[in-house]
Amino acid sequence: MHQGDKHVSAPKPGGLKLWRPNGRIPDTYLSLVERTAVLSPLMGKIQDVQADVPALAASLSARWRSRVNELCEHNVLMQMTRKESTRRADDERVLTPDQRQERQKWLMLNCKPAFYMSKEQGWYCRNPALCPYCWARDASALWQRIDARLFALNNAVRIELGRTADGINARGLDLGGGDEDLLPPKLNGTTALLVRIPVIVSRTVQRGGTTFNMLQCALQQRTKVRAARATSPGTVRGRYVDHTKFMQEGCFGGLESIGLRSQASEDVEGDFAWQVTLKQLLFVPSEKTSTFAGLVKGVMPATLRDKISVRLHKEPSRRLVALLVAQIMQYDKLFLFGEPEQALAALQARWRCRLTTTFGYLYGRNS
Numbered sequence: 001m002h003q004g005d006k007h008v009s010a011p012k013p014g015g016l017k018l019w020r021p022n023g024r025i026p027d028t029y030l031s032l033v034e035r036t037a038v039l040s041p042l043m044g045k046i047q048d049v050q051a052d053v054p055a056l057a058a059s060l061s062a063r064w065r066s067r068v069n070e071l072c073e074h075n076v077l078m079q080m081t082r083k084e085s086t087r088r089a090d091d092e093r094v095l096t097p098d099q100r101q102e103r104q105k106w107l108m109l110n111c112k113p114a115f116y117m118s119k120e121q122g123w124y125c126r127n128p129a130l131c132p133y134c135w136a137r138d139a140s141a142l143w144q145r146i147d148a149r150l151f152a153l154n155n156a157v158r159i160e161l162g163r164t165a166d167g168i169n170a171r172g173l174d175l176g177g178g179d180e181d182l183l184p185p186k187l188n189g190t191t192a193l194l195v196r197i198p199v200i201v202s203r204t205v206q207r208g209g210t211t212f213n214m215l216q217c218a219l220q221q222r223t224k225v226r227a228a229r230a231t232s233p234g235t236v237r238g239r240y241v242d243h244t245k246f247m248q249e250g251c252f253g254g255l256e257s258i259g260l261r262s263q264a265s266e267d268v269e270g271d272f273a274w275q276v277t278l279k280q281l282l283f284v285p286s287e288k289t290s291t292f293a294g295l296v297k298g299v300m301p302a303t304l305r306d307k308i309s310v311r312l313h314k315e316p317s318r319r320l321v322a323l324l325v326a327q328i329m330q331y332d333k334l335f336l337f338g339e340p341e342q343a344l345a346a347l348q349a350r351w352r353c354r355l356t357t358t359f360g361y362l363y364g365r366n367s
């Protein structure tokens with residue numbers, strides 16, 4: 001322990017907060033995205049929002065808290081504190097790794113839940129890489145931005161109606177599916193393509209006495225496949241080469257994220273076989289649907305083409321877009337249920353990789 005500096009205050013465990021919903025559970029598109037991306041895949045189906053959400057959220061809270069303790073015991077939370085040396089105030093930089101992890105633990109244990117408004121005041125741990133609540137909030141923020149882009153005409157109407165006390169757009173409270181649920185005229189004749197591209201990699205590969213982290217290589221390869229400075233003809237600097245191809249063919253815009261799953265490897269003891277899934281949502285002109293169904297496979301290596309699945313949704317409604325974005329942004333279960341070593345391997349591999357990106361008309365600063 002670091003005892004020498006009297007200015008250092010060790011993080012104080014503050015006890016567990018009791019989170020309770022404040023009144024009605026919101027049934028907005030925003031909360032629909034949070035539930036679909038995180039709560040139902042982790043905890044089970046939601047049939048009755050008012051009854052099921054508080055019950056499932058309570059189960060998630062219990063699981064999350066025992067998970068945080070478990071990950072702390074395995075020193076997994078050390079990974080989350082790596083960025084602190086540059087972000088925190090000077091006197092906090094001298095905390096030992098153990099102290100930083102302990103403080104991180106309490107931030108995560110008491111992170112304010114998503115899915116409903118709470119009676120108690122609280123704060124966010126701001127670690128969406130691991131925390132299901134912060135992940136849900138990031139997913140719904142991303143959906144809000146995409147929604148604003150796609151349904152901009154309708155947003156003008158919604159802004160006029162003003163905001164409710166809890167900051168939720170008044171129109172957003174209505175799940176009735178009126179005119180505001182339709183794509184604006186500019187987007188008539190648009191089809192949404194939901195694309196899933198599974199890539200299997202082992203975690204490690206030995207070559208000539210060197211160990212390569214293949215999961216990290218796969219993620220970095222995908223998240224950094226941007227044309228290099230010396231841009232060759234036909235590529236655009238700073239863009240994914242295949243996304244650029246989609247745009248050249250008339251794609252309106254899209255969203256991509258990467259999901260991670262793993263199981264113990266059959267070949268190497270202590271290693272994991274990882275499934276890295278590239279998930280894409282593309283908005284394309286309906287008359288070009290078959291061109292794009294071929295193109296999404298054509299731009300991938302031949303070995304992957306047979307495994308790629310493409311689902312079509314003609315003229316998607318606002319509600320359907322919310323659900324599709326939530327599917328792309330689904331929380332990876334292994335962070336809550338996998339072996340601590342799996343969670344650590346995944347966190348380390350995706351460290352500094354931006355797994356979610358938008359392009360074309362959906363492009364925005366916070367993607």
Ligand SMILES: [Zn+2]
Nearest residue numbers: 111125131134
């Ligand atoms: Zn959090």
